[in-house]
Amino acid sequence: MTTIGSVAANFTRDLEQNYATIEQYVSQARARGVDFLVFPEAAIGGYLSSLGNHGDTRKNSARSLPPAISLDGPEIARVQSIVGDLVVAIGFCELGENGETRYNAAAVLDGHRIYGSYRKVHQPLGENMSYSSGDGYGVFNTPVGRVGLQICYDKAFPEAARIMALKGAEIIASLSAWPAARTATAENLQDDRWTYRFNLFDTVRALENQVFWVASNQSGTFGSLRYVGNAKIVDPGGNILDTTLLGSGLAVADVNIADSFTAMRAGMFHLRDRRPEVYGLLTDPENADDLAWRYLAHA
Numbered sequence: 001m002t003t004i005g006s007v008a009a010n011f012t013r014d015l016e017q018n019y020a021t022i023e024q025y026v027s028q029a030r031a032r033g034v035d036f037l038v039f040p041e042a043a044i045g046g047y048l049s050s051l052g053n054h055g056d057t058r059k060n061s062a063r064s065l066p067p068a069i070s071l072d073g074p075e076i077a078r079v080q081s082i083v084g085d086l087v088v089a090i091g092f093c094e095l096g097e098n099g100e101t102r103y104n105a106a107a108v109l110d111g112h113r114i115y116g117s118y119r120k121v122h123q124p125l126g127e128n129m130s131y132s133s134g135d136g137y138g139v140f141n142t143p144v145g146r147v148g149l150q151i152c153y154d155k156a157f158p159e160a161a162r163i164m165a166l167k168g169a170e171i172i173a174s175l176s177a178w179p180a181a182r183t184a185t186a187e188n189l190q191d192d193r194w195t196y197r198f199n200l201f202d203t204v205r206a207l208e209n210q211v212f213w214v215a216s217n218q219s220g221t222f223g224s225l226r227y228v229g230n231a232k233i234v235d236p237g238g239n240i241l242d243t244t245l246l247g248s249g250l251a252v253a254d255v256n257i258a259d260s261f262t263a264m265r266a267g268m269f270h271l272r273d274r275r276p277e278v279y280g281l282l283t284d285p286e287n288a289d290d291l292a293w294r295y296l297a298h299a
Contacts, residue, residue, distance in 0.1 A: 002144055004171070004212065005034035006251045008231035008244040010220035012046045013066065015075065022090075023082050028250050030086065036144040037088045038173045038216040040231075041104070041151050042066060044075055044092035047177035049223025051125040065130060068095035068102050071117055076107065084111040087144050089173040089216075091151060094119065096132065104131045106149045106175050108140055116140030118149035122157055139167040145257055152176040155201040155215075158208065159282070165209035165271055170257050172209070174202065176217040179225040190246045195228040199240075207238030210264045210271070212255060219248040236264040 007025050011018050022039065029037045041047060045066035069075040069092055079090060087110045094105035094117070104120040104127070119134025137160055139148045148164030148171070155161070155174050164172055178198045186192035198217070206213035212235060219229040232243035233253040241253035265272075 001254050001256055002036065003032065003034045003252065003254050004144075004214055004233050005029045005032070005037040006214050006216045006231040006233055006244075007037065007039050007043075007249075008217050008219040008229035008251075009040065009043075009248045010218060010222065010227070011040065011043045012222060015045060015067070018044055018046070019078060019082065022079060025250055026083055026086060026088075029252075032250075032252050034252060035087065036142075036147075036171065036214075037083075037086055038175060038214045038231075039088060039090040040216040040218045041091035041106070041175040041177040042093065042218070043090050043175075044069065044079065046222055047218065047225070048127070048130055050225060051127065051179070052182070065102065066093040068093050070095050071107065071114060076109070076114070080109060080111045083109070086110060087115075087142050089147070089149060089175060089214075091175045091177075093131070101132050102130065103134060104151055105134075106151055106173075108142055108147050108149060108173070110143070115142045115147070116149070118151070120151040120154065121160065122153045124153040127153075137163045137167075139164050139169045145170040148172045150174050152178055155198075155205055158205070161205045161209050161211075165211055169209075169211055170261070171212045171214060172205070174205070174213060174215045176215065177222075177225070178217050178228055180228050185226070189226065189228050190230075192228060195230060195246075198228060199230055199232075202232060202234050203238040203240065206234035206236060208270060210236040210261070210269070212236060212257065212260070219244075219246070236260055 089108045091106045094103040107117040108115045121134045148169035180192045181194040202215045216231045218227040229246045233241045242251040
């Protein structure tokens, strides 16, 4: 049996406050026997203060942006000192190899090693003004199984999760700083249309790839953004095992990965039953891009 936890919490530019929040949830997770804990996107240093035509617009500047840190830097080491033998996934702003470029990133680690890291590929609503994009999806062997990482808007693209499932991911950690809609926001954010989309993507991605899906998210507010929480664990059948709903908190579920995979994939096994030979539009980027732009031109 593996116990999975997912966090909905608020993270800002105050690193000491962030470390205290991380420690708080690590303590709760240990008390509940959690083996794998997923923190949100930008848990170290916070996310952007707004989206769209915002002020956080310089990839190579510290102005208004989260602190850019290195995988081998003191900030990650501080997190490792907190988590000990607990395996966690956590989001942060990564400083590129050239010492200037910034990436919206995540890593899976424990107190002893970093098992893998990821740089966000899909960027919404002007995020590319603040971060450069990554160029691939990895799956990493960890003490809790094979784990894939993705960040926020990535969940809107089925290809991202499918690639990781084909690489043998058993658990996909989807770390977010997902806000409510910017216009016509629902009075109760749990009823907001962006909350609905966030939750729908989580269940669909788990079901279509028959994997465990762990969605974390920021909660509360930062700058002009109001986050929708709803951290959750979803099983390979698309069933939500636990969720924080709108507020801050810790969702926890006990799962048997091997037995669940055997049961779900004994009959309709989606990865086995694919027909790649008829997916040419997806596998030929030149044709796909041409078709997409021709459609958009006439939309």
